[in-house]
Amino acid sequence: MNIFRLFGDLSHLAAIAILLLKIWKTRSCAGVSGKTQLLFAVCFITRYIDLFLHFVSLYNTEKVMKLIYISASVFTCYLIFFKFKATYDGNHDSMRAEFLIVPAAGLACLINTKFDAIEILWTFSIYLEAVAILPQLFLISKTGEAETITSHYLFAQGSYRALYILNWIYRYHYESHVDTIAIVAGVVQTILYCDFFYLYITKVVKGQKIVLPA
């Protein structure tokens, strides 16, 4: 474990917590893409499938973190699609998730480290996570604005994988550890946030709201 991965995981936890708090406190999921949250839940379940296959005693923080990610993302989907369904902005959350899931699944079957079920699921989860934020960014571009709290969520969510890139650089240099698939997908994922990062740093930090087109 290195400082970059630690802060990356903390940033990821913060993003999940911020979103849950926003929905729970405002009792509304306006401005939140349910599809993105569904895709994240699929990512966690397919990536941590080993938790289900053979029960593991919660002996280390990693297992606990995996369970937190899975349960929090499923709970977030429950809030969006059931509890606060009336506030779900289905009309603007209109990006076709199939256009993200099918190519990720196809690519996972073509480009992977080992052609076995667990490895393919893990690879699918990595590819899907890289593009899972697109429905959320699409929704913001359709509505033309993002609530400040949602911007903080996106900043934390984007920072998590950006910090992981620093973690991979660190591990390459000190542990000669390389995972090309995760690195390439992580770079693509972080690049998708660049436009938002620019808006966040130039606007939200100064207390303004993000309004598109910028």
Place this chain on the structure above:
Amino acid sequence: KLNVNSKDEL
């Protein structure tokens, strides 16, 4: 040899 993708990350 670079040890490739040991699944030790979240």
